[in-house]
Amino acid sequence: MSPVAIGFASLGAVLVLLALRTPIGVALGLTSFVGIGLLRGFPVAVGTLRSMPFEFAANWELSAIPMFLLMGAVVYHSGVSESLFRAARLWLGRLPGGLAVATNFACAGFAAASGSSIATSAAMGRIAIPEMVRQGYDKGLATGVVASAGTLGALIPPSILFILYGIFAEQSITKLLIAGIFPGLLTAVTYAGMILLRCSLVPGLAPKAAIVVDRAEKFRALAAVWPLLLLVLGIIGGLYSGVVTPTEAGAFGAVLAIVIVWLQGRMNWKVFRESVLEAASATSRLMFVAVGAILLTRFMALSGVPIFIGERMAQWAVDPLHLVIGASLIYVVLGMFLDPLGILLVTLPILLPLFAQLQLDLIWFGVLVVKYLEIGMLTPPVGFQVYIVKSIVGDEISLETIFKGVGWFLACEILVMTLLIAFPQISLFLPAQMN
Numbered sequence: 001m002s003p004v005a006i007g008f009a010s011l012g013a014v015l016v017l018l019a020l021r022t023p024i025g026v027a028l029g030l031t032s033f034v035g036i037g038l039l040r041g042f043p044v045a046v047g048t049l050r051s052m053p054f055e056f057a058a059n060w061e062l063s064a065i066p067m068f069l070l071m072g073a074v075v076y077h078s079g080v081s082e083s084l085f086r087a088a089r090l091w092l093g094r095l096p097g098g099l100a101v102a103t104n105f106a107c108a109g110f111a112a113a114s115g116s117s118i119a120t121s122a123a124m125g126r127i128a129i130p131e132m133v134r135q136g137y138d139k140g141l142a143t144g145v146v147a148s149a150g151t152l153g154a155l156i157p158p159s160i161l162f163i164l165y166g167i168f169a170e171q172s173i174t175k176l177l178i179a180g181i182f183p184g185l186l187t188a189v190t191y192a193g194m195i196l197l198r199c200s201l202v203p204g205l206a207p208k209a210a211i212v213v214d215r216a217e218k219f220r221a222l223a224a225v226w227p228l229l230l231l232v233l234g235i236i237g238g239l240y241s242g243v244v245t246p247t248e249a250g251a252f253g254a255v256l257a258i259v260i261v262w263l264q265g266r267m268n269w270k271v272f273r274e275s276v277l278e279a280a281s282a283t284s285r286l287m288f289v290a291v292g293a294i295l296l297t298r299f300m301a302l303s304g305v306p307i308f309i310g311e312r313m314a315q316w317a318v319d320p321l322h323l324v325i326g327a328s329l330i331y332v333v334l335g336m337f338l339d340p341l342g343i344l345l346v347t348l349p350i351l352l353p354l355f356a357q358l359q360l361d362l363i364w365f366g367v368l369v370v371k372y373l374e375i376g377m378l379t380p381p382v383g384f385q386v387y388i389v390k391s392i393v394g395d396e397i398s399l400e401t402i403f404k405g406v407g408w409f410l411a412c413e414i415l416v417m418t419l420l421i422a423f424p425q426i427s428l429f430l431p432a433q434m435n
Contacts, residue, residue, distance in 0.1 A: 003039055007303030010035040014296070014346060024342040025285075028292030032299040039302050048298060053291045059167060060247060062290075066283040067250030068158040072114030073275035073282075074257040075231070076123050078266040084109050084228055085127050087221040097199030097206040099135060100145045101192050103128040107149035108156065108188040109225075112232040113257075115158035117377060121150030121385055125392040138205040139397045141195070144405025147385040149191060151374040154340070156184035157236060158253065161344060161373060163246065164290065165366045168297070168348050173246040174239050175431035176366050181236065182426050183367055186419065187374075190412045198408065227260040240434065286341070293345030300349040320358050324421055327351055327365075328372065335376020339384070344373060367427040368420060375413050378406050 001009070010031045017027035029049075037045035056062075088102035088109075095101055103124060111120045125146045132142035154161050157177035166173035199206040235253045238244035244252055261267045330351075334343045348369075355365050377385045386402050393402075420426055 001038075003303045004305055004308045006035055006038055007300060007305035007308075010299065010303070011305070011346075018339070018342055023288075024339055024345075025288035025292040028289070028296045028342075028345065032292065032295035035299045036295075036302060039299075048295065052294050052298065056291055056294045057287060062163075062167065062287075064158075064163055064173070064247045064250035065160055065286060066279055067247075067254045068115045068160060068163075069282045070275060070279035071158070071231075071250070071253040071257045072116045072119050073278040074254070074261055074267075074271070075110070075113045075228070076116075076119045077271045077274050077278075078261040078264075080110075080113070080228055080261065080264075080266070082127055083221070083224040085124065087218075087225045089131070090218050090221045094208065095196060096203070096208075097137075097141070097195040098208070099128070099132045099137060100141055100195045100199070100206060103132070103145050104149045104188060104191050104195065107146065108152050108184065109228060109232070111150070111153035111184075112156045112236075113228050115153055115160060117151050117153035117374075117385060118388055120153040121146055121388045122392065124150065125389050129389070129393060132206075133396075136207040138405075140401050140405030141198075141205055141408075142405070143389050143393060143397055143402040144407075144409055145191070145195065147383075147389045147402060147406050148378060148409035149188065150385055150388070151377050152184050152188060154374050154377070155180045155187065155367075155370055157181065157239065158246075158250065159370065160286065161340070161370050162366065164286075164341075164344065165348070165369060166246075168293075168345070169352055169362050169366060171362050171366060172431075174242075175363050175434060177246060178236070178240055178430045178434065179363050179367050179427045180370065181430055183371060183416070183420055186426065187371075187412075187416050190416050191409060194408060194412050227264060231256055231260060240430070242434065289341055289345065296346065297349045305350065320360055321421075323354060323358060323360070324368070327355075328368070328417070328421075331369065331372035332375065332379070335372060336379045340373040340376055343376065344369065361424065361428060363431055364424045364427050368417075371413075371417060371420065375410065375417075378410055 014027050014031050017031065018024065033045050033049055036048055085102065085106045088106040089099060092098045092102040092105070106128070107120050107124050110123060114120055129142050129146055133139060157180055159177060159180055162176040162180060163173055166176045231253065234256055235249050238252060239246065239249050258267065261271070330347065331343065334347070352362070355362060377383065380403050383403065383406070386399065386406060389402055390399055
């Protein structure tokens with residue numbers, strides 16, 4: 001077999017292994033090891049396996065990942081999300097679908113503090129879904145908004161996916177994180193607009209909540225959100241101003257979260273212990289997958305697959321729009337079946353050279369990639385965020401009902417992606433100001 005044929009056969013093997021629920025790191029690493037052995041001999045493969053993990057793990061920028069994970073875990077386990085939802089409910093609850101709108105923006109706020117889609121949906125789902133169901137909200141709407149708005153954790157900084165993309169694409173992580181702000185806000189506003197429109201046209205979806213409070217109580221609830229606001233502004237402001245690097249911002253955010261939670265009297269040994277263990281466990285899983293992806297990147301370069309695909313796609317992708325559409329189709333289809341991190345690390349070695357060849361902005365491409373990974377977390381049959389919500393509601397709400405509820409938010413994503421592709425400056429405006 002030719003090197004290119006071995007490369008394509010190995011990619012097929014990776015997809016088969018992932019479809020069989022093989023751990024992502026094992027699928028990527030094992031396939032790459034065998035592929036490099038076939039191309040260069042197994043002594044070379046062993047040498048690569050010996051040196052590459054250390055070279056990757058020694059990357060200083062990667063230390064931001066456990067810090068951001070620790071920050072999110074502290075915020076999650078300390079129960080800060082409850083005050084955020086209460087404030088949003090009091091201020092927005094009287095609008096059509098007000099509790100769903102409040103949940104949407106509370107998810108956006110919590111995502112900005114946790115950086116985790118899973119933590120966002122898990123935290124807000126336990127608080128918001130029972131409240132909406134108790135008020136007579138349509139169950140599809142109640143669960144759909146939590147699953148969909150939870151994905152904003154992958155886009156609004158801090159974002160682990162942006163950090164990994166920046167390392168693999170050799171792009172500024174700071175600019176990537178800042179580039180996610182406007183697309184994240186655009187997504188949240190689009191979701192809110194859809195909820196308001198649907199609930200205005202079909203009032204039965206969301207009966208108006210009987211929330212009678214005076215203005216003073218509303219402002220007291222709003223004042224209780226200051227810790228989260230301080231944390232978000234501290235991280236984003238530090239990144240945007242250049243005072244801190246992404247790595248420093250991770251450590252700063254983790255320390256700031258611990259201090260804020262301690263000042264609120266919510267920090268104890270149990271919260272600290274659970275947060276550290278969760279951050280360490282999540283970091284280990286991410287690093288294991290990333291090492292496998294590094295091996296795959298090296299193997300793909302040796303096989304010549306990226307060059308082969310680039311030469312073939314160059315025949316029809318001379319128009320950047322065609323290339324973006326082609327990449328979009330790839331991410332949408334893979335998102336239906338594979339894990340977001342696996343998709344990111346499998347596709348980048350192939351697509352990045354193509355975008356670089358056409359001189360397309362790789363910061364903009366990074367935003368599109370993370371958005372498509374968000375969408376993949378909602379699309380059936382895998383729909384990871386949907387299963388997170390299902391684990392919260394148990395047998396009370398069927399999986400089919402949740403997927404139907406998410407469908408309206410996926411329709412919003414079509415509009416959002418169209419705008420992001422047609423107007424790259426939505427993503428690039430803030431990073432450009434940093435220059």
